[in-house]
Amino acid sequence: MLNKSNLAYLLLVLTTLFWSGNFIVGKAASIYQIPPFSLNFYRWLFAFLILLPFTIKEILRHKKYILENIGFFIILGITSITIFNSIVYYSLYYTQVISGVLMISTIPVWIMFVASILKIEKTNIFQIIGVILSLTGVLFIITKADMELIKSLEFNKGDLSMVVAMFSWATYSALLRKKTYEVSQIALLEIIIMCGLIFLIPVYFIEMSFGNSIIISKPFILTLTYVVLFPGIFAFLFWIKGIAIIGANRAGVFLHLMPIFGAIMAMVIFNEKFMFYHILGAIFIVAGITLSNKKKINA
Numbered sequence: 001m002l003n004k005s006n007l008a009y010l011l012l013v014l015t016t017l018f019w020s021g022n023f024i025v026g027k028a029a030s031i032y033q034i035p036p037f038s039l040n041f042y043r044w045l046f047a048f049l050i051l052l053p054f055t056i057k058e059i060l061r062h063k064k065y066i067l068e069n070i071g072f073f074i075i076l077g078i079t080s081i082t083i084f085n086s087i088v089y090y091s092l093y094y095t096q097v098i099s100g101v102l103m104i105s106t107i108p109v110w111i112m113f114v115a116s117i118l119k120i121e122k123t124n125i126f127q128i129i130g131v132i133l134s135l136t137g138v139l140f141i142i143t144k145a146d147m148e149l150i151k152s153l154e155f156n157k158g159d160l161s162m163v164v165a166m167f168s169w170a171t172y173s174a175l176l177r178k179k180t181y182e183v184s185q186i187a188l189l190e191i192i193i194m195c196g197l198i199f200l201i202p203v204y205f206i207e208m209s210f211g212n213s214i215i216i217s218k219p220f221i222l223t224l225t226y227v228v229l230f231p232g233i234f235a236f237l238f239w240i241k242g243i244a245i246i247g248a249n250r251a252g253v254f255l256h257l258m259p260i261f262g263a264i265m266a267m268v269i270f271n272e273k274f275m276f277y278h279i280l281g282a283i284f285i286v287a288g289i290t291l292s293n294k295k296k297i298n299a
Helices: 004-031 036-061 063-068 070-091 097-104 107-117 125-143 147-152 157-176 185-209 218-246 248-269 276-292
Strands: none
Touching: 004 036, 004 070, 004 097, 004 218, 004 248, 036 063, 036 070, 036 185, 036 218, 063 070, 070 097, 070 157, 070 185, 097 125, 097 157, 097 248, 097 276, 107 125, 107 157, 107 248, 107 276, 125 157, 125 276, 157 218, 157 248, 185 218, 218 248, 248 276
């Protein structure tokens, strides 16, 4: 029988594995020209419909509580469902999987940073230095450690948009632990999906207006099945449960597994190469994450 901590560790390892797979499937979606915002819309629409029979009674029972906190739930929905997932799929049209997962691996540092700004948790000097080092690592990846690229300011828009995604997820994770909830984790997930999905609707129609329509095909069906079930429902439930057991900071550490899982799959499936700037960025990112998790020793 697993104790609570070991259960959290298992759930968080599976979460990072499923999310790493999401980058691989997202890259495959770009190859098959599946529109990124439409893919995200259908991902969460089907996740919402699957969860609805299991959550509707509880949601109706707690409707007063939900309405009283609707602004907070909308922020959670926008940061996680609307922004983060859409931008990840969009970014993978333009950047390598390895670059994406390395940048996302800095999220634990940004969770601490955002939690400090929002006065959810206190920060210390090690975490401040960790933020600087991790940001330096991200900059190496964005600029590809190329001075000419820095001078010309011609950055890969996939890398730049991934920065928005990582800050969005960090905000979501920090806010998630700000409150205790009167609803179960599955109902909380459904509420968050509902709030994020509302703001995805106009984005979906805007993308369609540009002629980017979903074509029902085998690649789309397989892609949608994976993103709905694994990085969608299972990973989000596991992430919420993991944070509930061991807290956002300790749960965030498990995101460090994503570059390992993601890089291995990217190299095997897409023949991506680990470049020098990836190594340089990874060194600073690991140093930043290590320092961020160091406790301040009082004199």
